[in-house]
Amino acid sequence: MDQIVIRGGRPLKGRIPISGAKNAALTLMPCALLTDEPLTLRNLPRLADIDTFGHLLNNHGVSTTIEGTHPDEFGRVMTLRANRITSTVAPYDIVRKMRASILVLGPLVARAGEATVSLPGGCAIGNRPIDLHLKALEHLGAEIELAAGYVKASAKNGLPGGRYTFPMVSVGATENAVMAAVLARGPSVLENVAREPEIVDLCNCLVAMGAHIEGIGTETLHIEGVRDLHGATYAVMPDRIEAGSYACAAAITGGELELVGATEADLGSTLEALREAGVEITPVKGGLIVKRPGAMRGIDISTAPYPGFATDMQAQFMAMLAVAEGTSLLTETIFENRFMHVPELARMGADVTVRGRSAVVRGVGGLHGAQVMATDLRASMSLVLAGLAASGETTVSRVYHLDRGYERLEEKLSAVGADIERISDG
Numbered sequence: 212m213d214q215i216v217i218r219g220g221r222p223l224k225g226r227i228p229i230s231g232a233k234n235a236a237l238t239l240m241p242c243a244l245l246t247d248e249p250l251t252l253r254n255l256p257r258l259a260d261i262d263t264f265g266h267l268l269n270n271h272g273v274s275t276t277i278e279g280t281h282p283d284e285f286g287r288v289m290t291l292r293a294n295r296i297t298s299t300v301a302p303y304d305i306v307r308k309m310r311a312s313i314l315v316l317g318p319l320v321a322r323a324g325e326a327t328v329s330l331p332g333g334c335a336i337g338n339r340p341i342d343l344h345l346k347a348l349e350h351l352g353a354e355i356e357l358a359a360g361y362v363k364a365s366a367k368n369g370l371p372g373g374r375y376t377f378p379m380v381s382v383g384a385t386e387n388a389v390m391a392a393v394l395a396r397g398p399s400v401l402e403n404v405a406r407e408p409e410i411v412d413l414c415n416c417l418v419a420m421g422a423h424i425e426g427i428g429t430e431t432l433h434i435e436g437v438r439d440l441h442g443a444t445y446a447v448m449p450d451r452i453e454a455g456s457y458a459c460a461a462a463i464t465g466g467e468l469e470l471v472g473a474t475e476a477d478l479g480s481t482l483e484a485l486r487e488a489g490v491e492i493t494p495v496k497g498g499l500i501v502k503r504p505g506a507m508r509g510i511d512i513s514t515a516p517y518p519g520f521a522t523d524m525q526a527q528f529m530a531m532l533a534v535a536e537g538t539s540l541l542t543e544t545i546f547e548n549r550f551m552h553v554p555e556l557a558r559m560g561a562d563v564t565v566r567g568r569s570a571v572v573r574g575v576g577g578l579h580g581a582q583v584m585a586t587d588l589r590a591s592m593s594l595v596l597a598g599l600a601a602s603g604e605t606t607v608s609r610v611y612h613l614d615r616g617y618e619r620l621e622e623k624l625s626a627v628g629a630d631i632e633r634i635s636d637g
């Protein structure tokens with residue numbers, strides 16, 4: 212298995228281009244199932260998850276064509292076309308590789324009248340049930356059956372549409388419900404929906420395809436189903452989690468980075484927390500400059516649905532706050548098992564105590580290099596960040612986690628002065 216080796220202690224300086232957002236791309240790609248016309252997505256990141264989702268869509272009859280972006284450029288242009296749905300079954304072999312596969316359920320039942328999707332199961336960060344996806348589709352008129360590890364949703368005469376109030380905010384369940392409701396026979400109202408920028412990106416793409424959605428970006432969406440959607444060309448939004456991660460890289464190394472393509476609006480609570488910790492953020496044309504002028508101070512953070520502090524940024528902040536002055540309290544309210552980076556950071560000298568859903572981080576003077584193991588995507592990035600700041604050499608194993616969500620990580624970091632390389636096992 213590949214490893215990443217970092218020799219730390221160098222302040223990072225320069226410009227990092229921010230890629231298209233993984234979590235937006237993973238909900239924009241299944242929109243191709245909603246029309247027989249081509250959907251062209253620009254700024255699609257080159258990531259393992261995108262390839263896996265492409266294979267899943269191929270299995271349903273979607274052709275995927277990648278246009279000739281130069282290999283040195285970031286991002287890709289992909290045209291997806293579902294002339295005909297050739298299979299309504301999402302098999303275990305593909306779904307088990309990626310939880311986001313559940314996002315074909317809504318569009319398939321809306322367009323083809325049925326969908327059978329393997330249950331995605333839990334993952335390292337938590338249990339991650341899909342009950343809200345199923346309840347929402349049921350309220351839109353689908354019949355739901357569970358058997359032998361699969362969920363079957365059917366609506367033989369099309370979905371009638373309906374009203375559903377989510378009992379708790381779920382990004383994926385909102386996405387599935389929205390993608391189903393846009394092709395329903397009648398109107399739908401979805402209340403207490405997720406408001407993440409990726410949901411706004413999804414709705415904007417669907418509107419470009421001819422959907423009628425009101426309330427985009429608010430807690431309530433009014434959707435008037437249409438008979439057909441048409442093709443469109445749409446650019447995936449910049450990845451706010453990648454941008455936030457590199458902002459932490461500037462802060463933890465005491466450097467200065469320009470994050471090209473990052474927007475202040477999407478990064479809201481991440482930037483607030485960085486500023487509170489003593490990091491300077493300056494919006495410039497086309498991006499943000501992140502600089503740490505002096506020592507950082509400890510802060511308290513509690514993860515929450517957007518516009519709250521993103522759970523996908525918690526691990527990276529923990530690495531950064533491990534070297535801040537004073538004590539920080541990090542509370543994880545979204546996933547029950549998202550502190551797996553703690554014992555690994557401790558191997559590098561971090562002083563962290565987990566108490567239930569909270570972690571107390573006592574700032575230490577510095578970290579030292581060690582051999583550490585990545586356990587999930589963002590946990591991996593926290594180890595890379597710690598390695599960039601640590602004295603000596605850090606080796607991060609299981610880097611396939613990073614490949615899910617960070618496009619050409621070593622290349623981007625080397626270009627701003629990091630001493631980082633991938634040791635490939637063949």
Ligand SMILES: CC(=O)N[C@H]1[C@@H](OP(=O)(O)OP(=O)(O)OC[C@H]2O[C@@H](n3ccc(=O)[nH]c3=O)[C@H](O)[C@@H]2O)O[C@H](CO)[C@@H](O)[C@@H]1O
Nearest residue numbers: 234311339340341342343344380381382383384523545546
């Ligand atoms: C591909 C993608 O976009 N992934 C993101 C998405 O994941 P995902 O869409 O899986 O996350 P959700 O917003 O659905 O999960 C939020 C919480 O709701 C719970 N829940 C969710 C669905 C359900 O049917 N029942 C239920 O109980 C989950 O276990 C979790 O505790 O949003 C998360 C929260 O911002 C991010 O960390 C992930 O990076």
Ligand SMILES: C=C(OP(=O)(O)O)C(=O)O
Nearest residue numbers: 234310311523588589616
């Ligand atoms: C948890 C994440 O992704 P996923 O929902 O695809 O596991 C993430 O992006 O941090």
